[in-house]
Amino acid sequence: MYADISIKAHCASPSEAESTLLQHKADYVGLDMQTDTFYETELGKLKHRQGNIENVQMHYKREISGGMQKTEVLLYLKNPSPATVAQICDGKQILAQVKKLRKIFFIDNVKFHIDHLEGSGHFIEIEAIDLEGSLGINVLRQQCSYYKELLQLADEDLINDSYVDL
Template sequence: MYLDITIKARCYNPAKVESILLEHGAQYVGLDVQTDTYYEADYGKLKHRQGNIENVLIHYNRKSGGGTKQTEVLLYLKHPGAETINQICGSQKVLAQVKKLRKIFFIGNVKFHIDYLEELGHFVEIEAIDLDGSLGLDMLNQQCHYYKELLQIEEDDLVTSAYTDLIQHS
């Protein structure tokens, strides 16, 4: 089962975060211009992400705790066709849309995002990913906390709310 642990924080110096990542061997994937459309779902969240790098349809449930979020992924389709999107989302109410610029980096199984949202500013996300259950929650948590320290993320800068919630309250 696909599982990930995520830390999200406000980012006041995105150039410094990018520099630290590159100094530690991060692979820069590119700049993605993303629009996330959230649909009504009986359980968790249903999201269609459209970007020039990432195009996915994902149904997931996220639990927060101690500055991290654990995500259980129920459906993950890369590059879904219009027919598939219509079948799954066509009758669902659109709840929100989030537009962002996202720089994407990887170090092994850990994905990093440096996001910019016009309404909110810059954020950094650390996403430790276990695609097949071989790493386990303890390892994912250790990785997130290691990179949190490396990137000098302060506790006060941690964000547990989704971008949709932050935008609604801004």
């Protein structure tokens, strides 16, 4: 079963974070210009992401524990058609939109985002992903902790809020 543990933090030096990732052989996927549209929902968050790399329709909820976020994905559609987005979102109120520039990196199963939100600054996100359920939550937590230390993210820089909540 899919599992996802993540850490998000303010990032004082995005170039230093990027350099550290590349020194540790991270694969750079590219720069994505993303617009996330959030819709009303009774549980969690319903989001349509439009970017030049990532395009998804997603319904999820997050639990926060020890500075880490565990994500339970209820719906995940890659490259949804306009008809699918309309079927899911029509009639729902748009709550907010978040626009960001996102540099995407991978080291094995761990995805890194170095984000810039206009007016809010730079952020980094570490997302340890277990697509098949073969690694387990404890391994994902250990991976997040390891990369948090490697990237020298201080506890006071961690944020638990979604960008839409900032």
